[in-house]
Amino acid sequence: MFFLLPYRVKNPWKQFPYATVSIIGLNVLVYLFTTQYLLVINESVLNNYGCSPGATPVYTLFTSMFLHADIMHLAGNMLFLWVFGPPVEDRLGPWLYLLVYFAAGSVGTFAHAMLGASLSAKPVPVIGASGCISGVLGAYWYMYSWSKVCVAYLVWLFIVYVRAGIWEVEAAYIIGLFFLMDVLQGMLGRMAADSGGVANFAHVGGLIAGALFCLALGVKRDTEYVSEAKAMQSDIKDLSMMPLHALLTMLEEDPCNPEILRAMVRPAASLNQLDVLKKAVAAAGAELIDRDPKFVAYYLLDLRGDPRIYQSFHLLRLAGELERLGSPEQAIAIYKMIVSMYPGSADCEAALFRMAQCYWRYWRDAVSAKNCLRDLASQFPNGTMTPYGRMLWNEISAQSQH
The missing domain is CATH 1.25.40.10 (Tetratricopeptide repeat domain)
Incomplete structure (x- = not known):
């Protein structure tokens, strides 16, 4: 037996994730008003606002996304959203991120209605943000396949063998593993009839939908080299301590990033490769003036950069x-x-x-x-x-x- 819990991605985000934080706050707020003693969901709420396949009003497709069976259900979902959501929101922007989030959740619910209900002995009302968050996982898998994910694991075999630790693995593999587990558990019909059941095919449908939405939108994907550079940035923090080749790789994603260009000064000077920096500044163009005029002045006046690029x-x-x-x-x-x-x-x-x-x-x-x-x-x-x-x-x- 084993237990896996992703708790961090080595993929720094640039903008504060307002949409992700808002979703987490709203889910927590709904939980406070829909549970008994903050422990389990009220049966009346489950029956009226949970989404049962083919048996509930259309609005439950939306309301069910904010309901959670118990505190562990809520905590697990919100942790996954906090870990994987901000980088996805950072690339998509808050509004497109919300669109993918809710669209994937809807697809996940339909997937459960079509597959989960027919494969399980008793239909399970779908509640929880799992389908939506699986959509975020699918989007993350599409955009950041090579991103490093830190996973806490626990492996045990009765009381004979117990082992715990931290596993650092590419997103493609850990998200792929969760996907396969959901498919297998769904096919085996491991879905209970009460609110403690797991709608595995909602996870499967949401994850596939999130990835396909990003594919249809033509969202940019990070290469393996960009992901390695971001992981290095996440560990080092001080960009100026990163090697020049890693900074150049990071510039591929944002050629006009003044923080990266500033960080390049030190390694470029130490390697006597200021020409590399000058080419990078020229490639950034006049937009750099708006983003960091003081760096442009430093480049032109102190580093003797070529003003003819402007x-x-x-x-x-x-x-x-x-x-x-x-x-x-x-x-x-x-x-x-x-x-x-x-x-x-x-x-x-x-x-x-x-x-x-x-x-x-x-x-x-x-x-x-x-x-x-x-x-x-x-x-x-x-x-x-x-x-x-x-x-x-x-x-x-x-x-x-x-």
Whole structure:
């Protein structure tokens, strides 16, 4: 005999799983109001809101997904949802995740109605989120087949042999094992007639549905190398301590991830492979300016990155973001870069004016500000920013005399 309990996946998620947490909270709340002394479900609730094959109203297809027979039924389901749900939600997004969750649960209930009822001696009303959560498992199996899953196990043979430990295994194998166990138990008719029974074919149908929904939606699948890199990230925590090849693999999933790009600086510098970092930053494109302008400034100014990967208006936007974030020195350095690289352009004109504003606004440096305004007037005598430059010149002159 054996017992398996997955308790962790080495697959870090980026966004907080609001949908998963909401589902868990709602299931717990329903359990509090539908059980006797928080131990077992009320028989009246089971009869009125559980979904019996071919014998209950349509709405029970939905209500049954939030009912649980006892505290162990609830705890087991919610643990599986918490372990496997967040990475699935992270990739699908909350709304599509909820759609897959409830659609898979509905398919699981129909599978039980068609197969479970005919193979068991007594039909079992379907209650619990197992079909929905099996759909999440199916989606996880499809998207993250090579992801590492940590499983606590207990093996025993009467009292002669007992062994417990932790097993780290790929998701494809552990989820596949659960799938086969449900198929075998369902075929053997191990479903009781009371609320303690297990609707194995609801699990089977939900899992298959979750995987097929993701296939139909064309959801991205992680390669074995990406899964290995994520497992390493999960163990190490500090991305900068990861090897360069693992970070490059992680970039395949999110080429514009500033955390990974920042982490690449250390290993790339130690291996004298900054060209690899420069190629990665170039591949990230201008979106990186919006996601992490300070890193882009660090890359351009400290690492001497090639500014030609950006157009002039990208650099102008970068300088504006740096001002907003309280880094006027870096903003001025970017403005100077625009002036030297794109002389005579409209963005050069804007850069000269903004640079004058920076000198005056942050340091009251009238000399530097006026030098910028002189360049503005000489290079763009009829420019759109020239009138504003004269106004700023007059303001500086008036306040400098006091």
